[in-house]
Amino acid sequence: MTLDDLRVFVAVCRAGNLSAVAREQGCTQSAVSQHVKRLERETGVALLERRPRGVAPTESGRILYEAAADGLAGLDRAVRRLADLAAGGGGTVRVGTGGATVRHFMAEAIVGFRRNHPAVSLEFRTETASRRCLDALLANTLDLAWVTIGAPVPGLEQRPVTELPWVLAVRADDPLAGRPAVDARDLADIPLVRLPPNSISGARLDAALAELGVRGGSDTSVADWDTALLLAELGLGPAVVPAVPGLRAPADGPLRLVPVPALPPLPVGWAVRRWDTLTPPARAFAAAVAASCASDPDGAPLRP
Incomplete structure (x- = not known):
């Protein structure tokens, strides 16, 4: 053997x-x-x-x-740490992210981490969905993955960091744009720009709408929420999206973001193989991102 x-x-x-x-x-x-x-x-x-x-x-x-x-995962981690020691460097943190995760959740944390840990390399691997990030963790090609928190995955630990409320992104000339909030039932029979149902966040949204008795149609599907916002702005249809940090719609712009308070917030955060075996730099980076999310006035931070 x-x-x-x-x-x-x-x-x-x-x-x-x-x-x-x-x-x-x-x-x-x-x-x-x-x-x-x-x-x-x-x-x-x-x-x-x-x-x-x-x-x-x-x-x-x-x-x-x-x-x-x-x-094997433990052995690979040990070999990596030995290589870092031999090279005299501070190590590498391998981070799995979605298409727009770095911009929305990590930009401030990256700047602070680089200032405090100048010898540590950050290696980002962009995936199109949380499920692919989880697969990469299982394959031990990542240390951390920022994901939509979903059902437990054998061999992995998930730790929610913040919850994102949902908003309806619509053109400024849409009848729903002037409301202070949108009732989820008003979304019935409206063709929405949606994420594929096999994505974790898309599945969570579909389940939440179904529980409220809303089974709207969709004739447009996208791979990420930023693209959904762009298509809503272009008039291809409204989109229900999570209010990620920094999401704004200028008052004089073509897009409006209207809260949908009946939908349960979307939990997002870190997934790892095992928290107790993370390297100190990986733990420091995870904490830096969590602290950055906690400081965002629009987010709903979670405490472990």
Whole structure:
């Protein structure tokens, strides 16, 4: 049993597909299969079972996967810290973000962190959705990920930092634009610019509207809220968006932002593999972002 065997096995469990892992590893599917077979010979149990669309770990395989994933993640962190010490530097913090996360939530924190930790490198990896950030954490290619807080994910810890109220973004000439607030029921039958339902924030919005009995249609879908705002401004339809820090609509501009108080706020914050194993620089950066969010007058900070 080698580290390569375990790494390949963990990758197969996550991907659920031998050929996908072979492409990722730059080897043949047969080579991937040999790693798994060697583990099965040494453990004496079947670790994978075939499914119509790939493979999945057996009960024995899940036990090995959970132990191997945690062990490999800890080993990788140790190797990174040793490399930092050998290089005499302050280390690297790998951060996963959404398309507009850095601008809305981290700009002030980054400036302060760089001033206080000049030897630490910040490495940002932009993903199109929180789910992809969570996958990257599970693959141990990130230290921290800023995500929409959703259902628990095995192997990860999520810590909400702030809650974002929802607003309706509409053109200034829209009949709803002059209201102090919008009743969620007024959104029924209005085609909204929406995020895909498979995104965490989009799913949360759809569930909240459905609970209020609102099942509006949508003929436009976007990948991020900033694009939804732009399309609303261009007149392609209203958009219900979270009021991210710094979101403003100039009084003389074409867009209006009207609160939708009936919708529960959207929780956002940090996801990590394990808080107690984060490096000191990673913990410092997470705290800096949380402090920045707490100082925003429009946000609703959460305390752990």
